[in-house]
Amino acid sequence: MPGPLVRRMMLIALLCVALAGGLAAWVISHASGEEMTERLVRQQTDEVELVARLLASKVEQSQKVLGTVAEGITPQMLQSPSLLEWVLKQGLPAVRFFDAMEIARADGRLILNLQSGKMEPAASVDMDERDILLRTMVQGKPLVSGVLGTAAASARVMFTLPLVADDGKVVGVVGGVLRLQSQGLLPHSLGLPARDDSRLIVFTSDGVILSHPQLERVMGNVRSEPGLDKAYAQWRSELKPISTGRGDTVVVQDRLISMAGVPMPQWWVARVTESHALLAPLHGTHRSIWWTAAACVTAVGLLAMLAMAWVAAPLTRLHRRAQSILLTQGLPDSQPPTSAESDLLSGALDHLEAQQLHHGHQAEFSRLQLQGILEQAPVGIVITRNDQLELLSQQASLMLGFSRAELEGQLVKRLFADEAQFETLERQMREGAITRGGYEGEFALRRKDGSLLWARVLGRMAFDRTSAMAAVWVLEDMATTHEERHSPQWSRSHDALTNLPNRTAFLERLKAQLVRNAELARAEQLSAGSGVALLFIDVDHFTLVNDRLGHEAGDMLLKQFSSLLEELVRHVGWAARLGGDEFAVVLPDCTAARAEMIAEHIRASVEEWEFVYEGEASITTVSIGIVVAPADLEEVTPWLRAADMACYYAKRAGRNRVVVREVADKASA
Incomplete structure (x- = not known):
């Protein structure tokens, strides 16, 4: 008797042959000309309904785009055409959707005429378009014009929308014009593919052809279309209403005509197909049925073979995988590559089990090594996993104040003075992991005796293979700094928002740095080309953040940016806030090349950083100007002015870049 695997394959083959016979019988029994005709008719009806719905959605989309433009226009803008033109070109990309844009005030004066994005005189506006603007203002409701123009190249459709003030009064009207053959309305590709036996035609309720496979027929009349002329005349006599999504098919002079309407612009979509072409597939149907049945039997036979291969594929993969494991890891003498599947699988599993035990010993050894490092580390290090x-x-x-045994395995929140502190850290951890892979903050931790420990927490996060969140903390005792921040001297010398030195403290510390730099230069203790490097940093487009998200978001951005900046320069210099969105970084004993490298690192890090406020993320960039003070420089003002000008040139060159300049003397400054 065959084995279980072969028996399953034989059963699959038998089922496939039965399936092929049943499929062939079903095809023969259901192949009838009547059913095929009905199916083709239904397909053509669905096609014109789909095209009608597509055109209706295009018209609706155009109205919505115009509505977007109208929402951006205030009554005050109507009094300043130049401001309105600038706003439309710069702040409303939806304007570019239309080929022309016209805006008129309630007094009938046309104040804006944009043609293909260019301002044109009001007198050049077509009288038909003026009439539509006036009708919209009088009626106070949106309108869609009929086809304007007499030639295909100049044919167009106009969409209008009244501009309504808060009191409900119409203060103006906005109109958008689309060329008939534009992509937003009726492109040439709509009538494709063109066939001699079938034509897709779009025409108005007045019979004007808007789209035709033969472009020379556009703007003609449907009364000259064979077959469609009688269907159109019948529709006109019955006063048939236009409704979206409902198509109808009739037979006129051996032609199958399917029609569906587009209500808002009062258009019709029609597909005209020659009946003999539609029924041509019926010729030789029975002959093709037998060929189809044979093809189905062949396909089912191939399917059976593939199914057999599929059933055996897992065993084959296991066999090859076991061979690979044993060959790459060292083949035992008792199990050569030609062994049976069961022997190879058993040997591979034994080998993997031994490897797992070995890796477990290595992991424990690594843990003991890490513990030894942690015992000797001079800083506070905490490793967490999943809180x-x-x-x-x-x-x-x-x-x-705890022993390691008392804390290891406990929840992280046990270390914090209150729940809010822990939630703040957890949020910073996740946001920092997304933006720059780490986080930083000052928190009040609870010692074992109940006293508070103010510490700076620097962290880096990672995810292991099981997607468990792991973090490494470095704790720095900030008790002295925390007390200093509550002293009057701290508030006078530091910025209240960012905790960075303010402009006064910056200038005092900078003067002292210049004096020290001059002393080192006289003692020949400075490296060649080294000096004090000043980085003048300006946050790009900061006012847009205030305008778009509010001043609270702007303050939060400045706080997070200053924290990031301080972290980046902590080990090479110091940072200060000069005011507003202007910051400075001082790099002692630094060359111009090294200062430029550090500045580029700051610029790239800020660009990668993602500021998130109330779920809305935005990218921040900075412009940086660099000036390295020569050894004999004693005045701060020309140095600071040169750095400011370097930052100005960085912004002028396109922002988000670094510019290096030399310090100017007092005369040239």
Whole structure:
């Protein structure tokens, strides 16, 4: 008797042959000319209904785009045509949707005439378009014009919308014009593919042809279309209403004519097909049925073979995988590559089990090594996984007053003074992981004796293979700094929003840095080409953040940006806030090349950083000007002015870039 696997394959083959016979019988029994005709008629009706709905959606989309333009126009703009033109060109991309845009005030004066994005005189506006604008203003409701123009090249459709003030009074009207053959309305490709036996035609309720496979027929009349002329005359006599999505098919003079309407512009979509072409597939149907049945039997036979291969594929893959494992990891003598599947699989599993045990020993050894490093680390280090404390350094335990055994395995929130502090850290962790892979903040931690430990938390996050979130913290005792921040001297010398040195403290510290730089130069302790590098940093388009999201979002952006900036330059210099969105970074004993490299790192890091406010994310960039002070420079003003001008040239060159300049003397400044 065949084995279970072969028996399953034979059963599949038998079922496939039965399926092929049943499919052939079904095809023969249902192949009739009447059914095929009905199906083709239904297909043609569905086609014209689909095209009608497409045109209706295009018209509706055009109205919505015009509505978007109208929402951006205020009554005050109507009093300033130049301001209105600038706003439409710069702030409303929807204007480019239309080939022409016209706006008139309530007094009938046309104040804007944009033709293909260019301002044209009001007198050049067509009288038909003026009449439509006037009708819209009088009626106070949106309108869609009929076809304007007499030639295909100049034919167009106009959409209008009244501009209504808060009190409901009509203060103006806006109109958008689309060429008839534009992509937004009736492109040439709508009538494709063109066939001798079938034509797709779009025409108005007055019989004017708007789209035709033969372009020379556009703007002609349907009364000259064979077959369609009688259907059109019948529709006119019955006063048939136009409704979207409902098509109808009639037979006129051996032609099959399907029609569907587009209500808003009062258009018709028609497909005219020769009946003999439609029924041509019926010729030789029975002969093709037998060929189809044979093809089906062949296809089913191939399907059976593929099914057999599919059933055996898992066993084949396991066999090859076992061979690969044993060959690459060292083949045992008792199991050569020609062994049976069961022997190879057993050997491979034994080998994998031994590897797993070996890796477990290695992981435990690595853990002991890490623990030894943590015991000797001079800073507080905490490793967490999924909001649980996993490992702590000896220094972190001393800072918190707990033993490692008391904290390892506990929830992270146990270390925090209150729930709000922990939620803030958790939010910064996730936001920092998304934007720059880390986070930073100052938090009040609770020691074992109940006292508070103000610490700066620097963290980096990662995800392991099981998608568990892991984090490494570096704790820095900020108790002294925290006390200093509550002293009057701190508030006078530091910015209240960002905690960075303010402009006064910046200038004092900068003068002291210049004096020290001059002393080092006289003592020949400065490297060749080194000096004090000043980076003048300006946040690009900061006013747009205030205007779009509000001043609270702007303050939050400045706080997060200053924190990022301080983190980036902590080990190479110091930062200060000069005011508004202007910051400075001072790099002692630094060359121009190294300053430019550091500035480029700052620029790239800020560009990668993503500012998120109330779920809305935005990209921030900075312009940076660099000036390295020569050894004999004693005045701060020309140095600061040169850095400011370097930043100005960076913004003028397109923003989001770094510009290096030399300091100017007092005369040239």
